[in-house]
Structures are given as structure tokens and as C-alpha cells.
Amino acid sequence: MSQGLESFPRRDPSWAEIGEKARSVLELFSDRRTFEEAPLDAVRLLGLAALRPGRFEDLPLWQPQLGSDSLMDRILRDLYMVRGLVWAGVARWQQKAKWDVSHEARRGALERLRKFGRALVPDTRGRRKEIGPPPEILLLAYRQLQFRLALARRLLDDGRGKRRVPYPRIQQVAEECGLNEDWIREWLFFSDRWERKPRTLTIEEMARELLHRISGMEPGSIETSISRGRRDDGGGTGES
Secondary structure, eight states: OOSOOSSOOOOOOOHHHHHHHHHHHHHHHHOTTTTTTHHHHHHHHHGGGGTSOOTTTTSGGGSOOTTOOOHHHHHHHHHHHHHHHHHHHHHHHHHHHHHOSOHHHHHHHHHHHHHHHHHTSOOOTTOTTOOSSOHHHHHHHHHHHHHHHHHHHHHHOOSSOOSBOOHHHHHHHHHHHTOOHHHHHHHHBOSSSOBBOOOSSOHHHHHHHHHHHHHOOOHHHHHHHHHHHHHHTTSOOOOO
């Protein structure tokens, strides 16, 4: 909980998911029927992970251990193999596009190179006029804010009945909850004295207000987007 929520979260694939996709890509490279198109499938399935090491992968602790059969080492070895095969495939297309004696083969290689470039461009169809993140990301941020605000309130409601809270305690709670100190101050305390005040906003209302500040979206647009995210998520409310 040490990282503050002042921007939108995104769901990165798990290592297990990456490993499964990497194995699928290696199977495509090993099949003569799918070998030629495999670099394109690798980018579609793995994204940039098919082209370069991710964060931490260059650190010594992340290097596959010789002779190790652990899940993580198998995944890392598979990724290294995928990347080598992808770039070898791209180099082969370039050579064919320039030097192959067959006009059809040169044209096919050029088309694969173009597809490879297009595969790196995100699909934004239907979102060009929208402001803010996709509904599922907005919903995730909304639920995270609700959870963090509820946790901050619980940590500060220590049952001692004191109206004044020491400032170091506010700093500690803000760090533990991943919230901006000013947000906690505004929601739970007077702005000029660290004393408790009656809350005028519920957790849900404060979460939506913070989403408005983070995204710049209008409140009505936020509500509509959250509703769309719930429908896509299977109807969960996400309210606490």
C-alpha cells in the first residue's frame, strides 16, 4: 500500500500469464505452418515483452539460474528465446524484402514488416472522443480509492475519543494507505487544525471527487463511465 494513487492503475499480466503466452509463441515458431507469421503473433500476445526485457529483468537476481527448473527461470528463458526468434524473423523479412529473387516473396516480406509496425500501435477505435481512461480502469481506480479511504478512516478512528490527532500519525496513515495527506486532511479534518470534523462526503462521494481531480472528467461522465465498467465487470457494484 506504499504507492500513492495519484494516477490511474493498470492491470499488467501476471508472470504466469506471460509464461503461458511465451510457451504458445514458441510452439508457433516450432511449427513450419505458423513459423513465418510467428513474430507478429508474438507481439500480439506478449506486447513489448516480446521485444525487450521488462523492468528488473536486467538485474543479476533476475537472470535465469543455470540448471534451475523453477517456474520463474523457465519463464525468463522462454522470453529470451522468444525475443531472439522475433528479431531473427524481422531480420529475415528485411533481407527478403531487399534481396529475394521472387517479386511475390519481396512483397510478402514488406507486408509482414508493415503489419509488425502496425501491431505496436494501440487500438483506440471508439475512444478518440472520450476523455479519461477506459471504464474498466476508472472503475478499478474508484474501488481502490474507496478501499484506501476506508482504511485511512479505520486507522484514524482508534477509539480513544480524542479530537486532535498528532501530525506524525497523519503522515504515517497517509503512507500506509497510499493517499495524499491533503486528501485525508480535507476529508477527515479541519484544514487549519488537526482536529476531527463531521464528514460531509461519504466514502463513495469522496472517491468520485478525487477521480474528478485526477482525471479532469466531469462528475456525470465519471458516473457514466463507472456504470459501464460495472456492466463490463459482470455487474458488481464496488460500493462499500
